[in-house]
Amino acid sequence: xxxxxxxxxxxxxxxxxxxxxxxxxxxxxxxxxxxxxxxxxxxxxxxxxxxxxxxxxxxxxxxxxxxxxxxxxxxxxxxxxxxxxxxxxxxxxxxxxxxxxxxxxxxxxxxxxxxxxxxxxxxxxxxxxxxxxxxxxxxxxxxxxxxxxxxxxxxxxxxxxxxxxxxxxxxxxxxxxxxxxxxxxxxxxxxxxxxxxxxxxxxxxxxxxxxxxxxxxxxxxxxxxxxxxxxxxxxxxxxxxxxxxxxxxxxxxxxxxxxxxxxxxxxxxxxxxxxxxxxxxxxxxxxxxxxxxxxxxxxxxxxxxxxxxxxxxxxxxxxxxxxxxxxxxxxxxxxxxxxxxxxxxxxxxxxxxxxxxxxxxxxxxxxxxxxxxxxxxxxxxxxxxxxxxxxxxxxxxxxxxxxxxxxxxxxxxxxxxxxxxxxxxxxxxxxxxxxxxxxxxxxxxxxxxxxxxxxxxxxxxxxxxxxxxxxxxxxxxxxxxxxxxxxxxxxxxxxxxxxxxxxxxxxxxxxxxxxxxxxxxxxxxxxxxxx
Numbered sequence: 001x002x003x004x005x006x007x008x009x010x011x012x013x014x015x016x017x018x019x020x021x022x023x024x025x026x027x028x029x030x031x032x033x034x035x036x037x038x039x040x041x042x043x044x045x046x047x048x049x050x051x052x053x054x055x056x057x058x059x060x061x062x063x064x065x066x067x068x069x070x071x072x073x074x075x076x077x078x079x080x081x082x083x084x085x086x087x088x089x090x091x092x093x094x095x096x097x098x099x100x101x102x103x104x105x106x107x108x109x110x111x112x113x114x115x116x117x118x119x120x121x122x123x124x125x126x127x128x129x130x131x132x133x134x135x136x137x138x139x140x141x142x143x144x145x146x147x148x149x150x151x152x153x154x155x156x157x158x159x160x161x162x163x164x165x166x167x168x169x170x171x172x173x174x175x176x177x178x179x180x181x182x183x184x185x186x187x188x189x190x191x192x193x194x195x196x197x198x199x200x201x202x203x204x205x206x207x208x209x210x211x212x213x214x215x216x217x218x219x220x221x222x223x224x225x226x227x228x229x230x231x232x233x234x235x236x237x238x239x240x241x242x243x244x245x246x247x248x249x250x251x252x253x254x255x256x257x258x259x260x261x262x263x264x265x266x267x268x269x270x271x272x273x274x275x276x277x278x279x280x281x282x283x284x285x286x287x288x289x290x291x292x293x294x295x296x297x298x299x300x301x302x303x304x305x306x307x308x309x310x311x312x313x314x315x316x317x318x319x320x321x322x323x324x325x326x327x328x329x330x331x332x333x334x335x336x337x338x339x340x341x342x343x344x345x346x347x348x349x350x351x352x353x354x355x356x357x358x359x360x361x362x363x364x365x366x367x368x369x370x371x372x373x374x375x376x377x378x379x380x381x382x383x384x385x386x387x388x389x390x391x392x393x394x395x396x397x398x399x400x401x402x403x404x405x406x407x408x409x410x411x412x413x414x415x416x417x418x419x420x421x422x423x424x425x426x427x428x429x430x431x432x433x434x435x436x437x438x439x440x441x442x443x444x445x446x447x448x449x450x451x452x453x454x455x456x457x458x459x460x461x462x463x464x465x466x467x468x469x470x471x472x473x474x475x476x477x478x479x480x481x482x483x484x485x486x487x488x489x490x491x492x493x494x495x496x497x498x499x500x501x502x503x504x505x506x507x508x509x510x511x512x513x514x515x516x517x518x519x520x521x522x523x524x525x526x527x528x529x530x531x
Contacts (some may be wrong), residue, residue, distance in 0.1 A: 207528025219474025266331025
């Protein structure tokens with residue numbers, strides 16, 4: 001309705017419609033002002049307004065627990081993870097008392113001590129004039145021992161401390177070390193950890209039936225970037241880049257490989273993205289093609305005459321070079337055995353929409369939960385729809401535990417009845433229509449009951465990266481960025497396999513007496529193999 005019309009000639013119904021439209025515009029403006037105020041507060045170092053509380057749909061649809069589990073379980077017996085030492089304490093008993101044994105009392109304590117060992121390394125001169133020097137103990141690299149290196153890595157990455165605080169802590173217990181030396185312990189000679197983190201991702205992509213993904217902001221070299229999380233119930237991996245486009249996500253899914261492959265998977269991707277047939281024919285003329293890196297791929301595109309519209313000056317809907325590059329990356333992913341028949345679960349961010357894609361129900365319901373309402377009719381319609389969605393979500397949970405064909409067909413028909421109805425609340429009706437378009441992705445669980453209904457796992461995983469960002473802002477070097485992502489991912493992966501990160505670091509740094517921890521990629525593959 002045109003607001004400039006004469007208000008005196010409008011009927012009460014038209015006036016009501018006009019008020020609803022104006023209230024919607026006011027709400028949008030208030031939301032924009034709130035976002036701007038929050039950004040100003042953030043830039044000034046002030047605390048922003050609290051976020052809207054989650055709807056609670058996932059917890060509310062959990063099956064009710066029996067009465068015998070209603071009370072809080074009592075804490076189990078304390079079982080120390082170290083050997084228990086016995087120490088006898090004598091009592092001042094008067095003469096004539098009888099000895100009645102001992103009363104045990106367990107105390108756990110922590111001893112922080114610093115050792116400075118000066119190794120006297122024997123030197124020998126062989127008859128042929130060569131010098132032989134006794135080797136250093138296993139795990140000793142540089143002038144700091146493996147236990148100190150383990151403590152530094154543990155405190156910084158899992159303890160989420162800062163470099164100045166870690167330096168002050170080491171100084172207080174007697175370690176003579178500078179902040180620059182601690183920085184070197186955190187970033188230098190960590191190729192083994194970086195390689196294991198990369199292999200964890202490869203193992204997860206090779207064997208997992210599904211992966212959950214999410215991203216968050218990250219600062220690197222004083223510029224805003226994005227950290228992408230990829231993982232599931234048995235592995236976690238982080239990768240920080242300057243953008244969060246689909247090209248970037250596909251590059252991360254290649255797990256360190258740099259080749260571009262034109263195979264059946266690549267051509268299927270190109271057809272699904274609507275690349276013109278003549279361009280697909282040019283790419284297919286040479287058959288299956290593998291280019292070793294980005295430079296070779298760009299040269300191949302120039303050779304067959306596929307160039308960016310920016311160079312030709314033509315106005316096109318989509319960039320053929322970008323679509324072709326995405327297809328070649330998708331072909332590389334499949335050529336290396338990644339994501340074969342695996343589902344990608346996301347929160348509906350556009351860059352994650354690849355392959356078999358599923359959507360998070362919690363994020364879908366949140367759109368209805370956060371919808372602005374202005375009248376009793378609006379609020380009633382919103383609450384009715386939320387109740388229908390909650391009940392449907394609860395039945396999807398039941399279906400996952402016992403899937404069958406008849407229930408699957410009934411749920412599909414019920415989805416249509418819920419999301420194609422008209423409530424009289426125009427904004428809500430548009431939102432329902434938008435969610436109905438995503439029917440195949442929201443109901444992916446009907447075909448693949450093993451995948452979860454939400455991305456809560458990804459949000460829990462990426463929380464440690466958000467904490468790291470709040471503690472120390474950003475990174476300054478590519479090595480520092482990669483080490484931060486690798487160690488956070490390795491710590492999360494260890495936790496999912498019941499391995500203490502302290503023990504993992506001790507095993508990899510060859511700490512004397514530390515039990516051997518098997519390679520994490522091997523554990524991921526064992527968990528991902530079908531039973």
